[in-house]
Amino acid sequence: MLKTVLIVLFCLSAITSLALAAEDSSPDALISLVHQDCGSCHGMTLKGGLGPDIRPGALAHYDIETLSTVVLDGIPETAMPPWRPLLSEADAKRIAEYLLRGDMK
Ligand code: HEC
Incomplete structure (x- = not known):
């Protein structure tokens, strides 16, 4: 139960700050979104937390299309x-590229 509440809180805080960030999708905004919003579960350095490691080495088996689908649709x-x-x-694709390559154009 506590775990569910914590997960919901994580989602809410992530969604609130993300909704603000989504208005500005400059590379800097997307990169900070990944570290802050995705980082609330995957760790600020993306090495894993509540969610798994999502650094390039851990995602090497994904291609960009599949990875952006995971970001857009989540994992049921x-x-x-x-x-x-x-x-x-387009932003999900740029995030997928960033996750796989470790940088963003
Ligand atoms: C509320 C917590 C939470 C947030 C926020 C979150 N994730 Fe996740 N993510 C998870 C969990 C938990 C899993 C593992 C799901 C499973 O059991 O397969 C996961 C899995 C993933 C995977 C698949 C990893 C693999 O090895 O297959 C990717 C990629 C991913 N997340 C990217 C992101 C990105 C990018 C963001 C931000 C846009 C994000 N996540 C935000 C919790 C979160």
Whole structure:
């Protein structure tokens, strides 16, 4: 029960700050969104926390299309939420590229 409450709180705080960030999708804004909002579960350095490690080495088996789908749709029946309401497909793709390469154009 406590775990569920914590997960919901994580999601809410992530979604609130993300909704603000989504208005500005400059590379800097997307990178800070990844570290802060995704980082609330995956760790600020993305090495894992409530969610798994999402640094490039851990995601090497993904291609960009699949990875951006995971970001947009989440992983059903897990704590990984869908970001489609808050991110455009283009932004999700840029995040996927960032996760795989470790930098953003
Ligand atoms: C509320 C917590 C939470 C937030 C916020 C969150 N994730 Fe996740 N994420 C998870 C969990 C938990 C999993 C593991 C799901 C499972 O059991 O398969 C996961 C899985 C993933 C995976 C798949 C990892 C793999 O090895 O297959 C990726 C990629 C990912 N998240 C990216 C992101 C990105 C990018 C963001 C920000 C846009 C984000 N996540 C935000 C909780 C979260």
